[in-house]
Amino acid sequence: MPISEPEAAPRTDGAERGPLLEVRGLRAGYRGVDILHGVDLDVAEGEIVCVVGPNGSGKSTVFKALYGLIDVREGSVVFGGEDITSHGPQQLLTAGIALVPQQPAIFPAMTVHENIELGMYLERDKGKIRRRVAEVFELFPKLAARRSQQAGTLSGGERRALEIGRSLMLRPRLVLMDEPSVGLSPVLVHEVFEQLRSLRDAAGLTFLMIEQNAKSGLELSDRGYVIERGRVTYSGAGAELLADDEVRRTFLGVGKDSR
Numbered sequence: 001m002p003i004s005e006p007e008a009a010p011r012t013d014g015a016e017r018g019p020l021l022e023v024r025g026l027r028a029g030y031r032g033v034d035i036l037h038g039v040d041l042d043v044a045e046g047e048i049v050c051v052v053g054p055n056g057s058g059k060s061t062v063f064k065a066l067y068g069l070i071d072v073r074e075g076s077v078v079f080g081g082e083d084i085t086s087h088g089p090q091q092l093l094t095a096g097i098a099l100v101p102q103q104p105a106i107f108p109a110m111t112v113h114e115n116i117e118l119g120m121y122l123e124r125d126k127g128k129i130r131r132r133v134a135e136v137f138e139l140f141p142k143l144a145a146r147r148s149q150q151a152g153t154l155s156g157g158e159r160r161a162l163e164i165g166r167s168l169m170l171r172p173r174l175v176l177m178d179e180p181s182v183g184l185s186p187v188l189v190h191e192v193f194e195q196l197r198s199l200r201d202a203a204g205l206t207f208l209m210i211e212q213n214a215k216s217g218l219e220l221s222d223r224g225y226v227i228e229r230g231r232v233t234y235s236g237a238g239a240e241l242l243a244d245d246e247v248r249r250t251f252l253g254v255g256k257d258s259r
C-alpha cells in the first residue's frame, strides 16, 4: 500500500525487535507535582492500543509527556529502538510519530485538498506533495470526492477523517489520537473507529489513542490500558477488559452507557 512504498521509513519487525513504542516508569506532572507515578505501556507495530480511565486519571498527561509538551521527570520512551524521551513535537514528527489533537485543527475556508497539503507545509518538492496527497486520497475515498469542497462544510466525522488524513502526509509509523470520539455522534464515532481499523489493515499503521468513551475505544482496540490516579491498574486485550467485571463496574458503569 502507498504508505509503505520505498520513500517510507524502514519498518522494524515488532516481533523480533520488541514493541514499536516502549514506555517505562513514566513519571511526569505539573509545577513540581507528579500526576503520573511510573506508567509502563507498549505498542507493537500494527496494533491499535487504547488508554482509558476516569476523568482526571492522567490520560492526557500521558500524551503530553509522550509528545514532549511537559517534562518527563523519570522513566523512558523508546520508539523503534531510539530513545525519544523528552523529544519535542518537531523531533517526534521527524522520528515518525504524528499527533491528531482533540480540538479540530482544520482551516475551514480552505479546501479539503489544501488542508491535506498542509500536512507537508515545509516540503518544497511539489511532485512529492502531489504523490503524498494522492496516497492519502486513496486511503480516504470520501475525502477525495470532496477535495474541492471547503473544509468548513464537512461533517464532524469527515473533519476527523481530514485531520487523520493530513497527519499521514509525513508517513508516520505511529499515530497518537487524542480522544477521537469527542464531539461526535455515536454513528460518527463508529465510522471514525472503523476508519482507523481499515487504515491499520490497509496501510499497516499503528495507533495509540486515549479515550473517555471506554466502551467504543476498547471495542475497537487490540489492547487497552486502564489508568487510575496516574497508574496503570489493568491492561489486556480490549475485549478482555470489556468483559472484566471490575473494569465494567468501575469504568463502564454496569448496565449504563460507557460515558
Ligand SMILES: Nc1ncnc2c1ncn2[C@@H]1O[C@H](COP(=O)(O)OP(=O)(O)OP(=O)(O)O)[C@@H](O)[C@H]1O
Residues within 6 Å of the ligand: 030, 031, 035, 053, 054, 055, 056, 057, 058, 059, 060, 061, 062, 212
Ligand atoms: N496544566 C495543568 N496544570 C496543573 N494540573 C493539571 C494540568 N493539566 C492537568 N492537570 C491535572 O492533572 C490531573 C490529570 O489530568 P489529565 O487531563 O491528564 O486527566 P484525563 O484522564 O485526561 O482526564 P479527562 O478524561 O477528564 O480529560 C488532573 O488532576 C488535572 O487537574
